[in-house]
Amino acid sequence: MAALTPRERDVLVLLAEGRTNKEVAAALFISDKTASAHVSHILAKLGVRSRVGAVAVAHQVGMAGDR
Numbered sequence: 001m002a003a004l005t006p007r008e009r010d011v012l013v014l015l016a017e018g019r020t021n022k023e024v025a026a027a028l029f030i031s032d033k034t035a036s037a038h039v040s041h042i043l044a045k046l047g048v049r050s051r052v053g054a055v056a057v058a059h060q061v062g063m064a065g066d067r
Contacts, residue, residue: 003042003045009063011038016064 001065004012007028014024025035039051046057 004042008042008045011035012040012042012054012058013063015039015051017060037046 004020008033010028011024014027019027021035021039022032024038025032028035030038036060039054042054043051044047048057055064
């Protein structure tokens with residue numbers, strides 16, 4: 001997790017809430033393309049293939065609240 005930038009961590013928390021790239025972009029005042037790039041970087045850094053995998057990692061390390 002230390003490899004993630006603060007912004008990538010912000011994006012990961014929003015992904016854990018079930019938000020789409022478009023919703024992430026709106027929440028963080030960034031473009032859809034930038035949100036998509038952050039998601040791609042997160043997946044690569046965490047070594048997972050999907051958003052679901054990234055969210056699972058977030059839950060394992062306590063970055064995502066249980067809802």
